[in-house]
Amino acid sequence: MNPPVGKVYLIGAGPGDPGLITVKGREVLARANVVVYDRLAHPSLLDYAPPSAERVFAGKARGQQELTQDGINALLVERARAGLRVARLKGGDPFVFGRGGEEALALAHCGIPFEVVPGVSSAIAAPAYAGIPVTHRGVATGFTVVSGSEDPSKPESSVRWEELARSLASHGGTLMTLMGWASIEKILEALQRAGLSADTPVALVQWGTWSRQRTVTGTLSTAAGKGRAAGLAAPVVAVIGEVVKLREELAWFDNRPLFGKRVLVTRSRTQASRMCELLEDAGAVAVELPAIAIAPPEDFAPLDDAVSRLSSHNWVIFASVNAVDSVFERLDAQGRDSRAFGPSRVGAIGPATAAALGQRGIRPDFTPSRSVSSAALEELAAYEWEGTSVLLPAADIGRDELAEGLSQLGADVERVTAYRTITPPNAAQRARDAFAEGIDIVTFTSSSTVRNLLSLLDGSKEALSGSLIACIGPVTSGTARELGLRVDIEANEHTVEGLAAALSHHFSGAKATNPENPIII
Known part of the structure; x- marks a missing residue:
């Protein structure tokens, strides 16, 4: 018995800016079994398709092509006859010099159902x-x-x-x-x-x-x-x-402050999208190279034990969004939710961490005015810590400044590994390729991104010598300097929004940099 015939959607991908695809085009991609895409469709649009969807490149340019037009037509018919939902993603509008009419005729002659999803033409x-x-x-x-x-x-x-x-x-x-x-x-x-x-x-x-x-x-x-x-x-x-x-x-x-600047984003893949969005809004070409990836602890037992005793601590202090995510994932695995914190007071280092807690129904009792451990400790010193139990879910590596500072204030601190930072696979070759193509600005959002990028480059700082270096805050800047890097810009607000704003402000003013005294914006 033959499977029911599928359907082909001739989708206009728009002229290039991925934000210009239509809502319907995006919705169809999200339901596609197969995506057949052109050279002029922005690669990020493929992310709207399910991970399981087959992706077929059918790009054509003057003098070269992956598939002939007849080959593309045959492919669309074949996949649809197999009962699949096919998204034919074409640059611009499929019916404006996109040969969409020819593909529609081929489908019609074979009795294949199709729809046309118009797109914004580059014209x-x-x-x-x-x-x-x-x-x-x-x-x-x-x-x-x-x-x-x-x-x-x-x-x-x-x-x-x-x-x-x-x-x-x-x-x-x-x-x-x-x-x-x-x-x-x-x-x-x-x-x-x-x-x-x-x-x-x-x-x-x-x-x-x-x-x-x-x-x-x-x-x-x-x-x-x-x-x-x-x-x-x-x-x-x-x-x-x-x-x-x-x-x-x-x-x-092309008048935007970062227009045409190639900016390396070293943040983990799961967290890079917001940074890339901010940079691209300012006109930059965001080059995504995750220098770190977030992984669960090798052994969940210590974290699960700490999470099972959340309410027994006087304070639970989170220093990153990753720590929040990890703790709540383990709470969920135990069939519990934010009520598990009970009478414990909750601290959040940084507005992004506070926002992550807020999304889970927790309003932090403490958020420092500046998102660094030293500033947090200065403000936390106003509280009574003698004999106070504090849980610090944190990365497997990183500074213990917060834990040590609270201990010196008299707190009984339990630091538990909530997640690990690891080097992504194939990252070394991608790093070499990115710098070979040219990088104007390198952004660092944590000490681990600095260490890992240098590790990917075999410790060589030469590749970074021609790039402006921007850090999210003083701790990251300190690590960069310790490893022999020049720091040109440091964000005053220690968030990705603050880092992107600092870059835009710097290039709007075209200020010179001093390696000994980076511009803090």
Whole structure:
């Protein structure tokens, strides 16, 4: 008995910025059994698909391709006939120069059910991210989008360049060409020969809406040369018309403080997403290289014993989100919840740790004004600690400053390993590759990220010498200096939000750095 026929969804992935995929596109990906994706679909969109989903790369570029179009069509039909839900993820909009119509016809001819999920086309989005509205009152009341993949000098070209030039010259408007970088000189020359003024403004937008977007402006007679000199390469959207002049006032995407900066994020994979989001919002290219991974203790017995006695302690103090997560995972394993803390008072070092407790219904009794152990101890000294029992769930490695300080104040401290920090697999090669490609800024969010990154680089500090180094706080900065690194920026607020804000502030002010006295922002 044959399985029921599945269904194919032709999804527009949008122009590059992963935030521009539609809600429906994301929902379909979340239910997909197979994802067939293109070169221009942002890789992070694949994360919306279930881990079990098959992922098939079908990317095509001028002169090279993984699968022919016939091969892609056959693959979609084959997977659907096997009863699978297939997400065909295409850059931009599937029906705007995406050959989505051909794929839909192939499916229709084979009796395969399909849906089209429109996407944001780069024809509109790339100009918008370059600060160029394709229509503007009094400047352009319409626009035309054409494929630039055909050589305009060939008589059989299906694009009527002469007519387009005459229309722009007499009525104004905006012309966008997609897939035309290889023929850009011939395209602009054809428009000029047909009567369009050589002074007509032109913008060339490479990788529009991606964090590596670049924009070069010129005129019909100069833009191609400027683009080549700047090293532009496909994909490029060419925008032709008077609206290009508006970029001088409306540029926004490439004016952000960290635009184009490659920033290494060494935080663990499970915690890196927030840091990457903040950096990318500021215009950076976030290069995710987890220098640490969070793992459970090798033996749960000591932690389980401590968790079973939570309410017997006068205080339970958490110094990290990881410690909160680990303790509550063990509580859950024991069939218990936050009520297990009973009369114990709860402390949280740092706003992120306090927020993690708050999500579990616990409002900390103590949060220091600054997220470092030394500051916490200064403020905790105001409490009576003689004979007070304190539980400190912590990492297997790390400083014992908090435990030692409380002991000196008279507390009876029990420090238990709640989690381990380990080096992720294959991280050493990924680290070498990242630095070979170039890193402008290295961020460290804990002492262990400093130690582990240097370990991945075999102790060599040379790779970091050309990068600006930014640390989340004084403890991490201290570790970096002890290991021979220069620290350029230290966040005043010791959170990932504070670190990202410090970087943005630094580059907004273009301040010089002093290795002996890092800028604290």
